[in-house]
Amino acid sequence: MGLPHEPEFQQAYNELVEAIQDSTLFIQKPEYKKVIPVVSVPERIIQFRVSWENDKGEIEVNNGYRVQFNSALGPYKGGLRFHPSVNLSILKFLGFEQIFKNALTGLSMGGGKGGCDFNPKGRTDSEIRRFCVAFMRQLARYIGADTDVPAGDIGVGGREVGFLFGAYKQMQNNWSGVLTGKGLSWGGSLIRPEATGYGVVYYVEKMIEKATNGKESFKGKKVAVSGSGNVAQYAALKVIELGGTVVSLSDSKGSIISKNGITPDQVHVIAAGKVKFLTLEQIIKESASTFSGNNEVKYIAGARPWVHVGQVDVALPSATQNEVSGEEAKALVDAGCKYIAEGSNMGSTQEAIDVFEANRSNNVWYAPGKAANCGGVAVSGLEMAQNSQRTTWTSEEVDRRLKEIMYNCFDNCYSTAIKYSAEKNASGLPSLLKGANIAGFIKVADAMFDQGEVF
Template sequence: MVLPHEPEFQQAYNELVSALQDSTLFEEHPKYKKVIPVVSVPERLIQFRVAWENDKGEIEVNNGFRVQFNSALGPYKGGLRFHPSVNLSILKFLGFEQIFKNALTGLSMGGGKGGCDFNPKGRTDAEIRRFCVAFMRQLARYIGQDTDVPAGDIGVGGREIGFLFGAYKQMQNNWSGILTGKGLSWGGSLIRPEATGYGVVYYVEKMIEKATNGKETFKGKRVAISGSGNVAQYAALKVIELGGIVVSLSDSKGAIISKNGITPEQVEAIADAKIKFKSLEEIIGESVSAFSGSNSVEYKAGARPWVHAGAVDIALPSATQNEVSAEEAKALIAAGCKFIAEGSNMGSTAEAIDVFEESRSKNVWYAPGKAANCGGVAVSGLEMAQNSQRVSWTREEVDQKLKDIMYTCFDNCYETAKKYSKDTTELPSLLKGANIAGFLKVADAMFDQGDVF
């Protein structure tokens, strides 16, 4: 059941259902129609009060949530988001996407999402610690290493995961892999911070290889990236490592455009300052030496990068949902963009996706977030495996496993799209391939377990 006051969830639901309906799946296997009304209702919705004390000794109250959407493939798995925009619609959309994203990793993880309308910006470490303890006091009774394993998301980084983990451990007298994204000295996995950014680039590597019959790589490609958080930073560094030119980054206040390419030193300066919640505008002003001369950048206040980035070959939306509009999609294609892959969840509006999909005949290829950005949760799954075995894998081992997962995910999306596609374009729809492949894995498990009959 989709409710009219849940626009983000409605959009995610519509994307899945339209991808399934616009394929031959239901004609070949009508039984799968039964799954949609079941899989689109969360198994459990938890909402709770978070009352906590600020530095002035005053009580503040926030709304906490956990959406435990589907456990057919394993424990609920999905991030916690601390941001003023958090509401049930956004968390249901994210949890719904997470079901199929997790399925595409090939690992044993169900789908869930949670968070709070708390804003960590401008808060002291002590306030964030007290808030995390109050939040976990409510959440702890609903999670567990074989029940629900949350991770970080917007507003929840290593610091917050540490505070949340410490609170859980004290309350439950239990040291288990209850959260992922932990510190490396206490159960975290190497490559976890880099995983989503690296993963989206590995996925695009396969897109380029397949579309050009192995003739082209990232080398020399101009890449527009939005966002400047964890995903954008590591996507940018991996693109640079592979010989690409990163022409943009952005935040909620504006975008920076670079003609000669953003450098690793600039990404490092941005990463250091973003921990302190500084804007790109402030960072450029304070790090003059890093952003001058041949490395100078142009700042566009209040703008996203898509119409300002100039000639681009690849676009990686890596900030938040619905950050590419139909007009911006058209501008990207006019600027020569051939590959679009979402580092963010549902990064493009439904209208923008239509523009990309209609341009496949012109060799424009779009990859949805549930496939392209599943690297983050894939390494969360690898962290869970390491915790269960009480072992730690090397950086190289985890990176190779991540690469294998992303390459396999691409192949799965590609082959599934070919198998169930109604159109005959040379580039099959990865949007449909990702939705159908993820859906089939979950649906088969639900039939086997008697959730659908």
């Protein structure tokens, strides 16, 4: 269905279709076959030029995009990514994933994604502001609180969302919840920065509970985390809070491995450094005292953590797509890892997923990103609800709703996997990969039938 020059999109499409074909869904309900060719083409793709002025007064030109993939369940919803790697294939893959991820939250949100091949690293605040204004000048006419509600993603944090929102408001003369991830004093939601990381951990909490009949929890578990951005930081903090030990974090330049466990202080220092675009290596050098003594960490340049962490119980890939290879998946399974859940989108390659799925009979359990990391967009949905009501909920209220959404998402994936499973696994662990894909698909497909988009 995808095109040869869209490898990421092809991979996401194949994952969904194979998960469904490998189940009994089409046998039980053959009419769902009609949905695949419709749902896998975006409703609309907007591509635009972003020309802006850098600090030297020179003109720079970037390519901007918004893929409005599916609005069956609500306004298009999905992040904006500013990164040199951004192209249509990556945005189509992310938008396609987002359709089913948003469906799994149980909230009224369609799927979309957008961004630009602009690189914010090394840019001044004023350059980023001018870029955001130029980007929004092109995007503003295609989005709105009931049409399309973008959020941040890689390269788009609170600062960028603020600049984008300010530009939209001036251009449209309209204060509405058109972006999520806003500042707390102007329509943002508490727990939004934490949401994806917390959500992954809540999801895995249910996996551990289910797999051990309530006998075990995160207490005493060793957890390997990759990434060091917002998802990895808050996943690490929540694991520590629940009594687990976090043994790794990473960035695009290398990994840190900790024998005694990464501390909350270290996570806060890393978070402060990452806002300034520092590498982990630079952060450790600058804050040597925080990373020494009992809290010493080993830095490994140019490596991902998976083969270096030793024995772990849980792995949470939380950096970017395809960051666990087949070899690394084998290493994790051999090291005793039982639970793998993606904090990033499509964090595991197809080869890695095959390894995890093949080891389900050995009690290895894998949760795909579209389920495990839906906590972020879930709280974006809660932010939209708060904006519509012109109200702000307490962090306890948002956290309670987030936990409930993640627990329900797990239960939905689990029961759907059992209902449509073609094989009966000896260990009794159903495929959450299939469960997540099928549960999200059914919800979107039913809405498309009802609205006459498929007939």
